[in-house]
Amino acid sequence: MPIRVVIAKVGLDGHDRGAHVIVRALRDAGMEIVYTGIRQTPEMVVAAVEQEDAPFLGISSLSGSHLHHIPRVIELLKEKKLDTIVFAGGIIPAADVAALEKLGVKRVFSPGTTTTEVVEFINGLAAART
């Protein structure tokens, strides 16, 4: 069955080109992508993950607000006892990667990442789960 992935933009970050590239790459890899669109609250993103029963959540962040919004998303996922695999991408400074990973973000993809890497990351973890 196709792997279901939510791709989300949180907060006032309106830069959605990167998210569209990821949506297209995952779509072409045979996955079903629920795209939330821009300007979502953490609550809306977590509701999407829950209602869409998606085992993966990718957050695209290009506005520098990643250390503000992503921890809140993870907190809400934990509150709801969802074991969603969270990954992030966009403009996230290397210095912040460790902090995000410590929170539970499985992988942070930086500029220069190929779409193939993202597809392989998801496929690998999905295979390990089943």
Next chain:
Amino acid sequence: MTIPRTDHRGLARAITELTDLTPSALLEKALTASWPAPRGVVLGVTGPAGAGKSTIIAALAERYLAAGNAVAVVSIDPTLKSGGAVLGDRVRMAIPPAPKFFWRSLATRGSGNALWAGLPLVTALLLRAGFDRVIVETAGAGQDETGIAEQVDTLLLVLTPLAGDIVQQLKNDLLEAASAVAVNRCDEANPAALLATLAGFGEDRGAPLPVFTVTALTGAGLDPLFAALKAATPRRDLAPLWKPAARAYVLQTIDGLPDGQANPEAFFGALHAACRAEIGGTKDRS
């Protein structure tokens, strides 16, 4: 099995279980499912891609929620040749999460009719959970994808002012299936010609087809549309109609053979006969 309306996680998982069934298991489920007496209204929304179905649904859902209803939306988008799909309907919705509001996106996974074959099972699950308004959105539909009509109480067709001339409307079977039409995006083009064309529709059915002029993005015209749809009641004959329709539909739209079935003709022949016997009450065993 009834899952409470507020258990969004449980509902979501149950829907995934349905979508992950093999075709034969899905068919068996459709054949053996117990169908709830209609307790809520099932509203279908169909029309071409980009006409504004999702945006209108979001606006209607907001109004239903404000009126105290419990609203579930099932929005369908196409599965592409890659096997993947972009489920991009939540994009049009900015409603804060609430226990009375549930939205699930599904891919067509090769089913025809701009639907997913197991949709009636999902609708039944949500009605049984206690949602009193279930809104079903088809994937972009053109002219002959009318299968949605037999699964809903009321069918809203969304068009844009540029939907074409009288000949296009004469070709369009969705206009025959629809209970009402919303001509959307009227801020972008003049709807006068289309409204004049649609004026004669529905008279052969005894009443003119209700046509609403709206611009969902600004909210213009949505209140009269909502008032009309709000008056819709569960169709009394929905349950008996729905069951055979669902069976026939699942049967028609299953593509490919269940695992371990070597002889397609024998398999589908037997199922078809069983379904026809159930639907028509005939003794057809051929």
